[in-house]
Amino acid sequence: NAGVTQTPKFRILKIGQSMTLQCTQDMNHNYMYWYRQDPGMGLKLIYYSVGAGITDKGEVPNGYNVSRSTTEDFPLRLELAAPSQTSVYFCASRRQDYTFGSGTRLTVV
Amino acid sequence: GQQLNQSPQSMFIQEGEDVSMNCTSSSIFNTWLWYKQDPGEGPVLLIALYKAGELTSNGRLTAQFGITRKDSFLNISASIPSDVGIYFCAGQNGGSQGNLIFGKGTKLSVKP
Numbered sequence: 001n002a003g004v005t006q007t008p009k010f011r012i013l014k015i016g017q018s019m020t021l022q023c024t025q026d027m028n029h030n031y032m033y034w035y036r037q038d039p040g041m042g043l044k045l046i047y048y049s050v051g052a053g054i055t056d057k058g059e060v061p062n063g064y065n066v067s068r069s070t071t072e073d074f075p076l077r078l079e080l081a082a083p084s085q086t087s088v089y090f091c092a093s094r095r096q097d098y099t100f101g102s103g104t105r106l107t108v109v
Numbered sequence: 110g111q112q113l114n115q116s117p118q119s120m121f122i123q124e125g126e127d128v129s130m131n132c133t134s135s136s137i138f139n140t141w142l143w144y145k146q147d148p149g150e151g152p153v154l155l156i157a158l159y160k161a162g163e164l165t166s167n168g169r170l171t172a173q174f175g176i177t178r179k180d181s182f183l184n185i186s187a188s189i190p191s192d193v194g195i196y197f198c199a200g201q202n203g204g205s206q207g208n209l210i211f212g213k214g215t216k217l218s219v220k221p
Binding site (some may be wrong): 004031033035040041042043044045048058090092094097098100101102103 | 197
């Protein structure tokens with residue numbers, strides 16, 4: 001099992017550009033999550049999904065969108081990148097315990 | 110929203126020393142978890158605590174779920190260089206979402 005795979009690992013975006021952060025898991029977990037981690041801070045929940053076709057907002061959803069068309073994939077979309085979205089993004093899935101991906105480091109300039 | 114206060118923010122210790130860190134919350138949680146994050150990686154679960162008062166060990170790590178359900182501590186005994194990293198506490202409530210609330214982390218540095 002590969003676990004939770006995130007791509008890309010690094011990305012630099014210009015203000016106003018859009019991009020999709022990919023997340024896929026091969027553990028057949030229903031629950032999936034997107035967190036962001038700012039320097040010196042814990043992880044904050046952006047969006048989550050309890051199963052295919054079902055998504056909901058977390059603590060900091062503004063500026064992001066998600067979709068969950070399959071159990072395996074949970075992409076995170078940034079439509080109009082802003083400097084405040086410079087962060088490290090972690091995807092996670094769980095049955096009981098969480099498994100985290102290794103993160104995507106995004107810089108918006 | 111719910112917040113966790115984790116302390117200390119950072120620790121710089123000698124190899125072989127014991128380490129203690131803790132988390133407190135203004136609200137109760139059903140589950141407390143402790144994670145370690147290495148540079149460039151996602152958090153990895155160290156210990157999960159499911160019951161108030163529970164004391165659980167995992168090798169040199171020991172964690173306790175406070176009796177009030179508003180706090181937890183993590184101890185690391187006889188620290189070694191590979192213990193270096195950032196340790197996060199997280200609280201989890203029941204319900205279908207099972208979302209985690211994270212502390213801000215304790216950065217541990219170990220001097221050989």
